[in-house]
Structures are given as structure tokens and as C-alpha cells.
Amino acid sequence: MGIIETDTMLLAGMLLAIGAGALSFLSPCVLPIFPAYMSYITGISVKELQSNKSSRMVRQLFTHSFFFLLAVSLVFLSLGASASFLGQWAQQLLIGDSGLLIQRIAGVFIIIMGLFIAGWISIPSLMRERCFHYTKKPVGYVGTFFIGLGFAAGWTPCIGPIFGSILFLAASNPGQGIFYTLMYVVGFSIPFLILTFFIGKTRWIVRHSQLIMKFGAVLMIIMGLVLFFGLMPRISGFLLDLVQDTWLARLG
Numbered sequence: 001m002g003i004i005e006t007d008t009m010l011l012a013g014m015l016l017a018i019g020a021g022a023l024s025f026l027s028p029c030v031l032p033i034f035p036a037y038m039s040y041i042t043g044i045s046v047k048e049l050q051s052n053k054s055s056r057m058v059r060q061l062f063t064h065s066f067f068f069l070l071a072v073s074l075v076f077l078s079l080g081a082s083a084s085f086l087g088q089w090a091q092q093l094l095i096g097d098s099g100l101l102i103q104r105i106a107g108v109f110i111i112i113m114g115l116f117i118a119g120w121i122s123i124p125s126l127m128r129e130r131c132f133h134y135t136k137k138p139v140g141y142v143g144t145f146f147i148g149l150g151f152a153a154g155w156t157p158c159i160g161p162i163f164g165s166i167l168f169l170a171a172s173n174p175g176q177g178i179f180y181t182l183m184y185v186v187g188f189s190i191p192f193l194i195l196t197f198f199i200g201k202t203r204w205i206v207r208h209s210q211l212i213m214k215f216g217a218v219l220m221i222i223m224g225l226v227l228f229f230g231l232m233p234r235i236s237g238f239l240l241d242l243v244q245d246t247w248l249a250r251l252g
Helices: 003-026 031-042 046-050 055-093 098-118 140-154 159-172 174-196 199-207 209-228 232-251
Strands: none
Touching: 003 159, 003 174, 003 209, 031 046, 031 055, 031 140, 031 174, 031 199, 046 199, 055 140, 055 159, 055 174, 098 159, 098 209, 159 174, 159 209, 174 199, 199 209
């Protein structure tokens, strides 16, 4: 497989991971409580957050968001590193074309999670909320950091299935496992930071969150089918040929 084709496959996985991260944040069990969450970790009322913000409030929001996302990133990247290691270990342990086997297992898992996220199948064990509740927030930015750890470690109804798909993708591609997880974190963080300063605009997105989830779920199912049938090299080759033909046409 050529270097350019490999880069095309890596790009496809990167876009999937970023999209999965954004989908996790925009999910119906995360986005609707986002204003209340920000109010809790900053100590600023939701009404104040949704009104015009002073420069001091903006700095406070950004700093708390940074520590929250830092904690979330540490948990996610640790899990991604573990998945990548397990995938590498499994490929060394299994006999034959173990990479294809792991890739097919990842494909099946991603398809199932896509069907679950779209609401077309029910998995009761994934519907139970497993997030940590704090009756009293620890003081300052340290408290925000620990809340971020609890959020990443325990919030499973929506983030779990989506992030689990990225972990399986990392396990099936051990060499790029950390990279995919990092892109997932980037995808989660970008809308988080943007909406931190536009909390009053989240209502419109919440109204359409179910549609957003279904669209993301369909993309997950398609990606799962691509992985299961080993179509990624063919798709990469097709895209590469398309790009080359376009450039040749322009040069001609």
C-alpha cells in the first residue's frame, strides 16, 4: 500500500474520530445539561452565563473549560493508549491475518453502536446513567479538574457507545490508536469551547439534537460496514485516483 493511500486512510479515520467527538458532545444526554454543568463548575448562574459576558467572566469560563477538558482528555487518551496496546498485543498473539479479524470485530461493534445511537435497537445496559454526582463542588480549578475526571470516567449513556467505537478503531489500528483518540478529544473540545461563549445559542441545537444523532449514527454504520468488509483500501484508492485525475485534467 502506497504512502499517499495510507495517508488517505488515516485522514478518513481522523475525520471519523473528530466527528465522533463532536457527536458525543452534541448528544441529547450531554448538550441539554451543558449550561447547568458550566454554571456548577464556575459558580455563575445560568442566567448570567446566557447574558452579556464581561471580560472577567470570559476568562473564568475559558479557564474552567480548560481544566475540565484537560481532565477529560487525560482519561480518554489513557483509554485510547490501552486500546491501542491491546490491539497490538492481540495482533501478535493471534495466528493468521489477525489485523483483518480485529478490524471486522471493530466494524461489527461500530455498526451495533450506530444502530443503538440512532434508536433502532435497544441495549438496556447502556441506557443506565453512570455519572458521578457531587453534592458539593471542590474548590476552584482543582475541583473543576476532578469533575472532568468524573465526567469522562462515568458518563456512559451517549459518550460510551460513541467513544467505544473509537476505542475499537484504535485497537484495529494500533499504530494510529493514540492519534484517533486525540482527534476524538479535539472533536469533543471544539464545540465545548465554542458553546462555552454562546451558551444562549444551545437551545436551537438541542431542538435538532435527535436529527444530528441519527445522521452521525448513519455515518457510524457506514464506517462499520467499510471496516467489516475491508473496503477502506479500495475507497482510499478511488479517492486517490479521483484526485490524480483532477490534477491531470487541470494540468492538461
